[in-house]
Amino acid sequence: MCHICLVTLFKLPLQPGRPIVDQVVFAATKALVSGELKVGEAFPSVRTLAADLKIHPNTAHKVVQHLIREGLLENHPGIGTIVAAKPQARPGDRQRLLKEEVEQLVVEAKRVGLDLEGLQAAIETRWTALDSNGDGS
Numbered sequence: 001m002c003h004i005c006l007v008t009l010f011k012l013p014l015q016p017g018r019p020i021v022d023q024v025v026f027a028a029t030k031a032l033v034s035g036e037l038k039v040g041e042a043f044p045s046v047r048t049l050a051a052d053l054k055i056h057p058n059t060a061h062k063v064v065q066h067l068i069r070e071g072l073l074e075n076h077p078g079i080g081t082i083v084a085a086k087p088q089a090r091p092g093d094r095q096r097l098l099k100e101e102v103e104q105l106v107v108e109a110k111r112v113g114l115d116l117e118g119l120q121a122a123i124e125t126r127w128t129a130l131d132s133n134g135d136g137s
Contacts, residue, residue, distance in 0.1 A: 012053060020055055024063045032072050032083060034130045043073050043081040 012027040014020070031037045043064070044052065050060035064081060067073040074084040109119040 020053075020059055021062050021066070024049075024053065024055070024060075025066050028063065028067055029070075029072060030130075032067075033086075037083045039083050039085050041083045043067075043083060045080060 012024060015023060028037075028043075037043070046057055046060045046064055049055075049063065050057040053060070064073065068075055068081070072084055073081050075081050106119070109122075114122070
């Protein structure tokens with residue numbers, strides 16, 4: 001069963017078998033990198049995030065803390081949590097950060113019989129979709 005929860009600022013298709021923290025972090029990160037969430041914009045509070053997604057507040061807190069550690073959000077006492085300016089990663093750091101995700105993508109592509117060119121075309125299509133309309137669809 002898969003259903004979509006609409007949080008104030010981003011969509012989250014909940015998938016059974018995957019940790020909710022990972023799913024929310026991914027959905028928020030997608031909204032951040034696609035420009036759906038703008039620099040300086042308020043991010044939902046832990047309480048709001050938990051209520052909107054119908055998840056435990058501790059889970060919502062873990063999500064927010066993860067995004068702060070990644071430099072995607074900033075916590076400002078008295079103001080709340082806001083979207084941070086995109087952090088400038090060094091070239092070596094970029095590859096390291098995506099190592100596990102790239103490994104999963106390559107394994108899945110090989111599992112379904114996709115060759116390297118097909119995988120590159122699929123990546124380019126998604127990249128362009130994120131750049132052009134912000135929602136990736």
